[in-house]
Amino acid sequence: MPATTTSPIAAVRDVLGAGGARDATPADAVLGVQPAVVAEPASMAEASALLAMCSARGLTVVPRGGGTKLAWGAPPERAHVIVSTARMDAVLDHAAGDLVAVVQAGCPFDRLQERLAGARQMLALDPPSREGATVGGVTAAAASGPRRLRYGTPRDLLIGITVVLSDGTVARAGGRVVKNVAGYDLGKLFAGSFGTLGLIAELTFRLHPSPEASHTVEVEVATPEAAYAAVRLAVSRPLDPATVELRWGGGPSVSGTLRAGFEGTEPGVRAQTDRVMSLLGHPTGQGIGPPDVRPDLEDEPVTLPAGATRVKVAHPPAALASAVRAAWDAAGEGRPPALSCHAASGVMFVDLAPSTADRAGAAVRAVRSFAERVGGSAVVLDAPVEVKAAVDPWGPPGDAIGLMRRVKERFDPTRTMSPGRFVGGI
Amino acid sequence: MSTSASLSGLARRLADIVGPEHVITERTERRTYESDALANHAVIPGLVVLPATAEQVQAVVRACHGTRTPFVVRGAGTGLSAGALPIEDGVLITLTRMRSVVDVDLPNRRVVVEPGVTNLEVTGAVSAEGLMYAPDPSSQVVCAIGGNVAENSGGAHCLKYGFTTHHVTALEVVLPDGATVHLGGDGISPDPPGYDLLGAFVGSEGTLGVATRVTVKVVPKPEAVTTLQAAFATIDASGEAVSRIIGAGVVPAAVEMMDPLAMEAAEAAVHVEYPPGAGAVLLVELDGAREEVEHLSERVEAVCRDRGAFDIRLARDEAERALFWKGRKSAFAAMGRIARDYYVQDGVVPRTALPEALQRIAELAAEHRLRVANVFHAGDGNLHPLVLFDASVPGEPERATDLARDILAACLALGGSITGEHGVGKDKMKDMAKMFGPDDLATMQLVKCAFDPGRLANPDKVFPTPRLCGEAPGPYRQHPLERAGVAERM
Numbered sequence: 001m002p003a004t005t006t007s008p009i010a011a012v013r014d015v016l017g018a019g020g021a022r023d024a025t026p027a028d029a030v031l032g033v034q035p036a037v038v039a040e041p042a043s044m045a046e047a048s049a050l051l052a053m054c055s056a057r058g059l060t061v062v063p064r065g066g067g068t069k070l071a072w073g074a075p076p077e078r079a080h081v082i083v084s085t086a087r088m089d090a091v092l093d094h095a096a097g098d099l100v101a102v103v104q105a106g107c108p109f110d111r112l113q114e115r116l117a118g119a120r121q122m123l124a125l126d127p128p129s130r131e132g133a134t135v136g137g138v139t140a141a142a143a144s145g146p147r148r149l150r151y152g153t154p155r156d157l158l159i160g161i162t163v164v165l166s167d168g169t170v171a172r173a174g175g176r177v178v179k180n181v182a183g184y185d186l187g188k189l190f191a192g193s194f195g196t197l198g199l200i201a202e203l204t205f206r207l208h209p210s211p212e213a214s215h216t217v218e219v220e221v222a223t224p225e226a227a228y229a230a231v232r233l234a235v236s237r238p239l240d241p242a243t244v245e246l247r248w249g250g251g252p253s254v255s256g257t258l259r260a261g262f263e264g265t266e267p268g269v270r271a272q273t274d275r276v277m278s279l280l281g282h283p284t285g286q287g288i289g290p291p292d293v294r295p296d297l298e299d300e301p302v303t304l305p306a307g308a309t310r311v312k313v314a315h316p317p318a319a320l321a322s323a324v325r326a327a328w329d330a331a332g333e334g335r336p337p338a339l340s341c342h343a344a345s346g347v348m349f350v351d352l353a354p355s356t357a358d359r360a361g362a363a364v365r366a367v368r369s370f371a372e373r374v375g376g377s378a379v380v381l382d383a384p385v386e387v388k389a390a391v392d393p394w395g396p397p398g399d400a401i402g403l404m405r406r407v408k409e410r411f412d413p414t415r416t417m418s419p420g421r422f423v424g425g426i
Numbered sequence: 427m428s429t430s431a432s433l434s435g436l437a438r439r440l441a442d443i444v445g446p447e448h449v450i451t452e453r454t455e456r457r458t459y460e461s462d463a464l465a466n467h468a469v470i471p472g473l474v475v476l477p478a479t480a481e482q483v484q485a486v487v488r489a490c491h492g493t494r495t496p497f498v499v500r501g502a503g504t505g506l507s508a509g510a511l512p513i514e515d516g517v518l519i520t521l522t523r524m525r526s527v528v529d530v531d532l533p534n535r536r537v538v539v540e541p542g543v544t545n546l547e548v549t550g551a552v553s554a555e556g557l558m559y560a561p562d563p564s565s566q567v568v569c570a571i572g573g574n575v576a577e578n579s580g581g582a583h584c585l586k587y588g589f590t591t592h593h594v595t596a597l598e599v600v601l602p603d604g605a606t607v608h609l610g611g612d613g614i615s616p617d618p619p620g621y622d623l624l625g626a627f628v629g630s631e632g633t634l635g636v637a638t639r640v641t642v643k644v645v646p647k648p649e650a651v652t653t654l655q656a657a658f659a660t661i662d663a664s665g666e667a668v669s670r671i672i673g674a675g676v677v678p679a680a681v682e683m684m685d686p687l688a689m690e691a692a693e694a695a696v697h698v699e700y701p702p703g704a705g706a707v708l709l710v711e712l713d714g715a716r717e718e719v720e721h722l723s724e725r726v727e728a729v730c731r732d733r734g735a736f737d738i739r740l741a742r743d744e745a746e747r748a749l750f751w752k753g754r755k756s757a758f759a760a761m762g763r764i765a766r767d768y769y770v771q772d773g774v775v776p777r778t779a780l781p782e783a784l785q786r787i788a789e790l791a792a793e794h795r796l797r798v799a800n801v802f803h804a805g806d807g808n809l810h811p812l813v814l815f816d817a818s819v820p821g822e823p824e825r826a827t828d829l830a831r832d833i834l835a836a837c838l839a840l841g842g843s844i845t846g847e848h849g850v851g852k853d854k855m856k857d858m859a860k861m862f863g864p865d866d867l868a869t870m871q872l873v874k875c876a877f878d879p880g881r882l883a884n885p886d887k888v889f890p891t892p893r894l895c896g897e898a899p900g901p902y903r904q905h906p907l908e909r910a911g912v913a914e915r916m
Contacts, residue, residue, distance in 0.1 A: 097776075155622055173869075180774055183862060186869065399607050
């Protein structure tokens with residue numbers, strides 16, 4: 001046991017060796033909170049010893065994958081040690097015949113997909129900020145994209161998980177078969193837990209065959225109501241789109257763009273595309289422009305300008321039109337927000353133009369008030385630190401917050417893991 | 427004989443809550459509830475109570491909590507792992523009176539039901555609108571949604587559509603201390619902030635609380651369905667065909683397989699006319715948009731032919747499709763025609779290990795001198811070996827139990843699971859320790875401790891060694907090392 005006076009980096013090096021730790025730099029700060037050390041365990045055993053040491057010494061830990069979503073959530077109360085999964089980055093197994101992959105948490109998302117593509121398979125997730133992202137980070141942040149409409153989010157595809165708790169316990173749940181109901185599903189608990197319950201170390205995913213063909217149908221929509229009417233048509237039986245995306249950059253004075261993406265076999269996709277073209281070509285509502293088709297799947301990430309604030313609004317899918325209008329109203333007189341919506345799933349990203357923390361905070365509160373009224377939520381993802389200080393990034397957590405706190409207390413009684421990062425100050 | 431003295435006070439409290447006619451104290455009546463569908467486990471509950479509303483459930487649970495009385499929740503009692511096995515000195519809460527469809531939200535494609543509503547009634551509520559509730563356990567006519575939530579039920583079509591956990595979007599839950607919480611937000615808006623406690627609750631086998639209201643997704647019924655039945659000379663050939671189908675990028679709605687013994691039983695019951703000499707029959711169902719289904723159907727047929735299928739039938743109409751399924755679905759019940767008794771096992775292997783698993787099952791059956799019929803969900807490697815025996819022959823029931831256990835061990839050795847859909851319950855508690863290590867099981871039970879530190883909800887199920895929860899830890903504790911001055915908080 002290191003003496004009381006041992007510095008954090010010396011303590012980490014005692015566990016991981018000299019190469020396993022470096023001094024943190026300002027680039028390692030988490031939402032303005034400066035850590036002392038970046039630790040890079042190379043194995044499960046090292047990760048376990050590291051966390052046990054940290055919790056015993058009262059060093060708080062923030063797990064980090066690629067760091068692409070580290071600015072989501074609330075700033076940690078303290079962050080002594082960044083535990084990077086960079087050296088736990090292997091694809092441990094790709095059982096192509098079983099459509100299953102086992103990876104270490106630090107495996108880069110793109111590298112996994114490249115590997116799977118060789119067998120014409122994929123992990124059916126398309127989270128934002130993919131470049132540099134890791135599979136573990138995507139899971140911890142519950143990041144998803146347009147294809148969630150068909151395939152769901154990380155929790156839906158995760159079939160097995162190995163985690164390291166703050167006391168060093170290594171625990172496994174689930175398995176490597178898709179159909180399995182033995183024991184509690186800890187994978188779902190850890191997916192989206194933002195590093196507050198433990199370190200996700202290994203993950204097993206159900207895979208899907210890569211689609212042979214994909215087509216996207218695109219229409220201009222003049223009003224939010226027209227957008228919703230077009231969404232209804234695009235998901236009407238028997239249409240089965242993999243994505244339905246709405247982009248609206250310029251406020252009510254310009255039109256929005258709705259794109260429905262179809263995946264499958266060439267004949268199947270062509271037939272679906274023809275049908276949606278004909279449906280949208282004779283719209284029941286007003287304000288839907290002539291449809292156009294392109295032979296791929298729209299997946300253009302919307303980049304966020306520096307200083308801007310991105311809010312993820314979750315709402316009932318049928319409230320799409322009022323959600324769009326609420327976002328416009330919330331932004332007030334200033335530059336209209338850029339909206340990108342997983343329009344059939346009830347997810348709307350509101351990109352608020354850079355402004356003062358007060359104004360951004362007020363806009364977040366306004367859009368949150370709408371979301372709560374319709375039963376949903378508004379969570380601030382990327383935003384300047386001042387904005388996150390002005391408004392709770394998570395919003396009200398609902399009546400299960402007491403239970404969530406008890407879960408946190410059981411898994412991490414020392415509050416070692418990312419304290420303060422999550423809902424309700426967890 | 428009436429309820430024991432220790433429970434009689436509680437019985438009076440419960441009668442105040444639900445009315446005396448809905449509290450069962452007489453032993454002969456309580457005995458009706460001694461088992462779920464796995465009849466070799468039986469315990470007569472101390473008391474049975476049948477609440478009709480969420481408020482009554484809450485009051486009942488509070489009364490149990492106040493007297494530290496353990497309780498078990500039961501839906502329709504169709505479970506196959508003794509998950510709803512009662513407790514002798516506990517309360518059995520039966521939810522069959524909670525049968526209302528609370529809300530149908532067509533624009534958002536959601537249905538809200540009470541837990542006693544049957545699986546098929548959910549689809550019934552939206553069927554006229556061209557929608558359906560996708561999970562379809564074979565007991566769907568009678569099994570209750572609350573039980574589906576507890577067991578994370580699957581069904582033949584979960585290969586494509588997923589399990590209960592993919593379709594339940596919100597729950598109202600009475601926790602074991604009597605508090606009501608809402609998991610999953612409003613059930614319509616996605617991604618509620620916070621831990622996915624909904625995901626932890628679904629499949630927790632009644633050990634974390636009582637779901638009193640269930641919100642589920644409903645999805646459009648497929649435009650087209652094709653069902654193909656193909657006969658193969660050997661199990662290996664059919665297993666190879668399944669791998670090739672999946673390898674060809676096809677995700678069928680269902681892939682089912684039957685071996686000769688299962689066919690023999692089904693044939694005796696429903697006359698499907700399986701081709702003579704078939705060593706295995708595959709049932710492959712594709713659904714979705716018409717053009718996609720037609721195209722994939724040709725591909726599946728070609729794969730089967732290429733793998734040596736000698737009798738391929740495409741259901742010409744709904745009647746023939748129903749007949750194919752009837753053969754498959756009647757196989758369990760039809761076992762009575764070829765054996766006095768049988769034991770249904772539920773194990774999972776990676777799909778590519780199916781031929782090996784079936785070979786191993788045949789070897790084990792020979793070792794134990796018993797017959798095993800195989801009828802199973804081949805697409806996801808979920809085996810349902812039916813161990814046939816005669817309970818009147820001394821030693822046979824024991825050999826059947828041993829064989830069933832050995833089959834599970836074989837599944838685990840091949841990288842699988844001890845249960846794909848029937849659950850752990852009381853029946854497979856011991857097997858949990860073969861699949862998971864002590865730290866895995868202890869960590870899972872941290873969830874139990876957070877939900878139910880007093881261990882009142884369905885205790886002594888699922889986990890072979892219960893974890894004592896101890897004091898709920900506070901938000902901050904001084905670490906012993908810290909107290910001793912060995913380490914300090916920085």
